[in-house]
Amino acid sequence: MPDENEKRILILGAGFAGLYTALHLEKLLGPGTPAQITLVDRNHYHLFTPMLHEAATGMIPTGLLLAPIRRILHGRRIRFLRARVDAIDLAARQVTVCCAQIPYDILVIALGSVTNFYGLESVREQAFEFKNAEDADRLRCHVINCFEAATREPDPHRRRALLTFVVVGGGCTGVEIVTELDEFLEHLRQEQYADLDPAELHTVLVEALGSVLPQMGPSLAQSAIRRMQRMGIEVQLDTRVTGLIDGELTFADERDPLPTETLIWTAGIRVPQLLDNLPLEKNRLGRIVVDSTLRVPGMPHVYVLGDAAQANHPETGVVYPPTAQVAYRQARVAAANIAADVEGGTYQPFDFTYIGDLVSLGRLSGVADPYGVKLRGWPAWLMWKFYYLLNLVGWQNRLRVALNWLLALLFPINSSSAPQCLPDCDEELCLLVENKL
Ligand SMILES: Cc1cc2nc3c(=O)[nH]c(=O)nc-3n(C[C@H](O)[C@H](O)[C@H](O)COP(=O)(O)OP(=O)(O)OC[C@H]3O[C@@H](n4cnc5c(N)ncnc54)[C@H](O)[C@@H]3O)c2cc1C
Numbered sequence: 001m002p003d004e005n006e007k008r009i010l011i012l013g014a015g016f017a018g019l020y021t022a023l024h025l026e027k028l029l030g031p032g033t034p035a036q037i038t039l040v041d042r043n044h045y046h047l048f049t050p051m052l053h054e055a056a057t058g059m060i061p062t063g064l065l066l067a068p069i070r071r072i073l074h075g076r077r078i079r080f081l082r083a084r085v086d087a088i089d090l091a092a093r094q095v096t097v098c099c100a101q102i103p104y105d106i107l108v109i110a111l112g113s114v115t116n117f118y119g120l121e122s123v124r125e126q127a128f129e130f131k132n133a134e135d136a137d138r139l140r141c142h143v144i145n146c147f148e149a150a151t152r153e154p155d156p157h158r159r160r161a162l163l164t165f166v167v168v169g170g171g172c173t174g175v176e177i178v179t180e181l182d183e184f185l186e187h188l189r190q191e192q193y194a195d196l197d198p199a200e201l202h203t204v205l206v207e208a209l210g211s212v213l214p215q216m217g218p219s220l221a222q223s224a225i226r227r228m229q230r231m232g233i234e235v236q237l238d239t240r241v242t243g244l245i246d247g248e249l250t251f252a253d254e255r256d257p258l259p260t261e262t263l264i265w266t267a268g269i270r271v272p273q274l275l276d277n278l279p280l281e282k283n284r285l286g287r288i289v290v291d292s293t294l295r296v297p298g299m300p301h302v303y304v305l306g307d308a309a310q311a312n313h314p315e316t317g318v319v320y321p322p323t324a325q326v327a328y329r330q331a332r333v334a335a336a337n338i339a340a341d342v343e344g345g346t347y348q349p350f351d352f353t354y355i356g357d358l359v360s361l362g363r364l365s366g367v368a369d370p371y372g373v374k375l376r377g378w379p380a381w382l383m384w385k386f387y388y389l390l391n392l393v394g395w396q397n398r399l400r401v402a403l404n405w406l407l408a409l410l411f412p413i414n415s416s417s418a419p420q421c422l423p424d425c426d427e428e429l430c431l432l433v434e435n436k437l
């Protein structure tokens with residue numbers, strides 16, 4: 001018989017916010033506490049996003065960034081349910097997953113974010129997102145297919161479009177993927193497509209603001225821009241994309257459209273659609289406004305954390321950025337406050353001082369501003385490597401990633417793609433096959 005006094009704590013999302021809330025909470029609640037913790041996620045793994053750009057280029061196998069949730073929870077008093085959350089009914093205090101309803105007493109919404117296309121339909125339909133493991137594998141596969149198609153493409157205009165790779169968004173994710181991708185393209189050309197003229201390869205970073213990495217300040221942003229330009233990446237600032245029409249990227253100003261087969265969109269995030277319908281106060285990106293204890297004002301049994309939440313620093317009022325660093329630390333505070341809900345005690349405010357950002361800029365280069373100290377070049381790169389290696393889930397994955405990094409310094413990376421990466425069957429390929437057989 002279920003204990004009527006037992007608190008049903010339901011945590012939605014096993015990302016940085018949700019998973020760590022569950023783990024901290026289980027430690028805080030003693031074995032005899034009448035509480036049941038249930039964690040729900042559509043994936044069976046927890047994804048470590050900070051290294052996703054390295055997975056996209058084959059520097060590290062994507063699997064090393066995926067930590068199986070059941071293995072992490074092994075031996076703990078946390079139930080895991082792999083299911084997609086379809087709806088949240090705050091009035092009835094229940095959540096719909098697939099066809100079932102799960103009732104709760106305390107709810108933690110930690111469903112992360114989705115890509116924001118700002119209403120640009122043509123971009124949404126054709127761009128590559130860069131949010132999850134499938135996106136990383138799909139991108140590598142697509143790049144290889146573009147090179148393959150370019151080798152047999154006689155039309156220079158179309159070949160240029162096949163070999164033009166555009167990243168939109170000059171935040172940390174955009175800058176990391178464009179630099180990593182640029183090195184990968186050159187490596188791929190040298191290794192497998194030496195017939196392609198290197199001058200035809202074209203990597204572009206497009207940013208609507210006047211700078212990349214604006215949160216890091218002008219001097220580090222300039223260092224990052226200089227590094228990208230030295231690599232041969234074209235950095236287009238103050239450039240607003242308006243669409244991707246007939247294979248050409250169009251812009252808000254007078255400049256010529258840019259033909260490309262590859263648009264990687266990292267220009268923004270918003271909350272998942274299922275949170276849109278909740279009758280809660282939200283900011284313009286749909287992030288749900290929470291108080292300093294990470295609860296929804298007027299709903300003390302509902303917590304929102306991570307990318308889905310708009311939390312402000314209790315003294316400065318500054319909005320916390322949507323980063324893993326913030327989500328991970330919010331988890332500890334949310335767990336303490338849920339423990340206070342269950343066992344009594346005082347509530348903690350979330351008043352974390354942001355440490356700063358670490359951004360890798362390809363091989364042996366980066367920028368970082370830990371505690372305001374500005375680092376560039378290899379010291380920032382080394383710091384990036386160490387910090388994220390230590391934060392990766394599971395010592396086995398850490399060891400494997402470290403080994404891959406070491407091997408990548410000594411030998412060329414494996415640029416092959418997964419077997420499901422089928423080439424496009426285009427007209428040029430058909431002609432080639434017919435002529436040769
Ligand atoms: C490529 C990339 C690189 C990044 N690099 C950094 C970095 O270097 N440093 C940093 O601090 N931050 C980085 N971030 C940001 C960081 O990943 C996010 O801020 C962080 O993951 C937010 O944590 P979260 O728990 O809110 O969401 P997530 O970690 O995204 O977790 C959300 C979870 O909810 C699950 N979910 C979503 N919808 C449903 C549903 N309907 N049903 C069931 N489950 C669902 C998802 O599967 C996921 O497991 C990066 C992000 C990306 C995309």
